[in-house]
Amino acid sequence: MIRTDYIVCTFPKTDVSEPLYPTIVGYWLPNGDRHPHAMYGFRGYKAGKIFVGEREDRYIVQATGAIAHDVATRLQLPIEHEISVARIDVQHTFITADADRLINNCQPNISYQATRWMNVNGPGVTLYVGSTRSDARLRIYNKTAESGLKPETYGEYVRVELQFRNRRADNMFRAIRARAPRFPFLVQLKRMVDNFMYQVVYDSVAQDEEELFPQDLPKELDALSRRKAWIERSVVPAFRKVLAEDPGYLKIFLSMLDSIDEDVI
Numbered sequence: 001m002i003r004t005d006y007i008v009c010t011f012p013k014t015d016v017s018e019p020l021y022p023t024i025v026g027y028w029l030p031n032g033d034r035h036p037h038a039m040y041g042f043r044g045y046k047a048g049k050i051f052v053g054e055r056e057d058r059y060i061v062q063a064t065g066a067i068a069h070d071v072a073t074r075l076q077l078p079i080e081h082e083i084s085v086a087r088i089d090v091q092h093t094f095i096t097a098d099a100d101r102l103i104n105n106c107q108p109n110i111s112y113q114a115t116r117w118m119n120v121n122g123p124g125v126t127l128y129v130g131s132t133r134s135d136a137r138l139r140i141y142n143k144t145a146e147s148g149l150k151p152e153t154y155g156e157y158v159r160v161e162l163q164f165r166n167r168r169a170d171n172m173f174r175a176i177r178a179r180a181p182r183f184p185f186l187v188q189l190k191r192m193v194d195n196f197m198y199q200v201v202y203d204s205v206a207q208d209e210e211e212l213f214p215q216d217l218p219k220e221l222d223a224l225s226r227r228k229a230w231i232e233r234s235v236v237p238a239f240r241k242v243l244a245e246d247p248g249y250l251k252i253f254l255s256m257l258d259s260i261d262e263d264v265i
Contacts, residue, residue, distance in 0.1 A: 002181045004069040006089035008062045025052050072176050085169040091161040094204035099142040099156040100125040107194040129192045137163045138192045
């Protein structure tokens with residue numbers, strides 16, 4: 001499976017996005033976990049590995065790790081042509097008998113700048129293909145050596161990660177939203193590595209429909225808890241904004257609550 005591992009996206013403040021901002025903050029950043037934070041000139045809140053902030057003219061959402069894919073696929077967003085994705089990292093993780101050997105044998109395309117890093121006193125090889133300033137950069141590394149996680153059966157984990165910036169990041173984001181990241185991921189990979197490594201990854205992507213690290217996925221709330229959280233974190237902040245502009249609306253709102261049949265409650 002191809003998953004998002006890092007994302008930074010911004011969108012402008014408009015009549016559509018402004019009321020959406022408290023909903024995003026409320027859903028993704030629980031009150032008990034979030035704290036004020038500033039990043040890239042934006043001020044907002046951070047909880048765990050996700051940051052949501054604003055400045056005078058734009059909003060930002062930044063996420064790292066397992067939650068980044070959840071954000072990329074499920075974040076409530078305004079009209080998508082207004083979204084600018086500055087960077088998105090997508091990865092595929094698979095099992096091989098000897099991760100370091102596979103990475104050492106990989107031959108990058110000579111048209112790309114490439115660097116291979118290795119641990120002198122233990123396992124752990126990383127191959128970088130592409131410049132740090134380019135719009136597409138590849139990293140292949142020994143995930144087992146990096147994380148300490150080992151497959152239950154045999155071998156080691158290898159992670160193939162592509163970092164996209166600017167227009168390429170926008171295109172990959174749209175592919176992920178459409179649940180179709182395989183084509184742009186594999187096309188870019190084919191340009192950067194030899195045929196053997198490409199075929200290994202291609203075969204793994206084609207066969208893998210399960211998550212290798214399910215314990216990293218964020219846990220879902222039950223339906224009732226989600227509704228309560230939505231009211232507390234989204235409806236109430238939005239209602240306060242309405243009252244700030246129209247205090248008289250409070251009487252109308254309370255009358256609507258009074259009209260609800262107690263049996264329904």
